[in-house]
Amino acid sequence: xxxxxxxxxxxxRALFSDVDGTMxxxxxxxxxxxxxxxxxxxxxxxxxxxxxRPAGWGQAFLKILPVLAVVTExxxxxxxxxxxxxxxxxxxxxxxxxxxxxxMNEAAVDVMMKVPGARLSSDSKYREVDxxxxxxxxxxxxxxxxxxxxxxxRKAGFTAVRSSVHVNFGPPHFDxxxxxxxxxxxxxxxxxxxxxxxxFVGDALNDAPMFRGFPSSxxxxxxxxxxxxxxxKPAYLTERPxxxxxxxxxxxxMSLPRA
Ligand SMILES: [Mg+2]
Numbered sequence: 001x002x003x004x005x006x007x008x009x010x011x012x013r014a015l016f017s018d019v020d021g022t023m024x025x026x027x028x029x030x031x032x033x034x035x036x037x038x039x040x041x042x043x044x045x046x047x048x049x050x051x052x053r054p055a056g057w058g059q060a061f062l063k064i065l066p067v068l069a070v071v072t073e074x075x076x077x078x079x080x081x082x083x084x085x086x087x088x089x090x091x092x093x094x095x096x097x098x099x100x101x102x103x104m105n106e107a108a109v110d111v112m113m114k115v116p117g118a119r120l121s122s123d124s125k126y127r128e129v130d131x132x133x134x135x136x137x138x139x140x141x142x143x144x145x146x147x148x149x150x151x152x153x154r155k156a157g158f159t160a161v162r163s164s165v166h167v168n169f170g171p172p173h174f175d176x177x178x179x180x181x182x183x184x185x186x187x188x189x190x191x192x193x194x195x196x197x198x199x200f201v202g203d204a205l206n207d208a209p210m211f212r213g214f215p216s217s218x219x220x221x222x223x224x225x226x227x228x229x230x231x232x233k234p235a236y237l238t239e240r241p242x243x244x245x246x247x248x249x250x251x252x253x254m255s256l257p258r259a
Pocket of ligand 1: 203
């Protein structure tokens with residue numbers, strides 16, 4: 001069972017944070033949340049964003065936000081700084097991406113023929129590794145149709161996961177957790193097999209693998225919406241939802257002994 005955040009012990013070497021519903025409040029990053037992120041980062045605890053959003057968003061996030069790295073496309077592409085430049089780490093060999101993309105476009109056409117109304121999401125053009133079929137953002141299909149999309153894509157050899165708006169699909173063999181372990185090893189000089197001194201915070205079903213992988217995982221209070229469906233629960237819970245919950249966590253981390 002999840003415990004109150006006050007029981008989380010440090011030191012915390014870095015904070016990995018989901019974006020939508022965790023960093024954002026009603027789809028925006030509030031000024032107070034931005035300030036908390038700045039303070040945590042300036043105090044020497046790096047922040048890493050972890051999202052299913054497209055690579056194009058990650059490039060911009062890393063450019064303008066006080067964060068060390070941005071994991072995008074559910075682990076497909078991770079943006080890191082290298083001096084004044086950005087560098088990308090891929091979840092699959094970069095040389096194989098054109099071939100994967102060709103196969104994925106074929107699969108998308110097949111899905112659109114078999115499930116009338118399904119179409120590529122409008123953000124797919126900003127994706128480098130995965131693609132998304134829109135079922136509930138700019139079109140409206142039923143959850144049953146979305147599940148048909150998922151099974152068609154899996155039968156075609158892709159990983160496919162349904163979020164509240166999209167079915168994301170792409171090459172197998174990477175996920176958010178494996179990308180975070182790469183960040184721990186390559187950027188933080190840590191042991192990727194021991195994540196106990198790092199914290200992950202999230203808010204939804206697609207964060208379950210991270211709740212399983214990080215011993216010090218935290219759910220912001222709005223995760224209670226999904227509680228019964230959540231296969232892996234966070235170790236700790238904040239009292240407040242969304243950005244206010246993240247600020248609660250940051251204040252707690254900053255009160256702990258330093259790493
Ligand atoms: Mg989220």
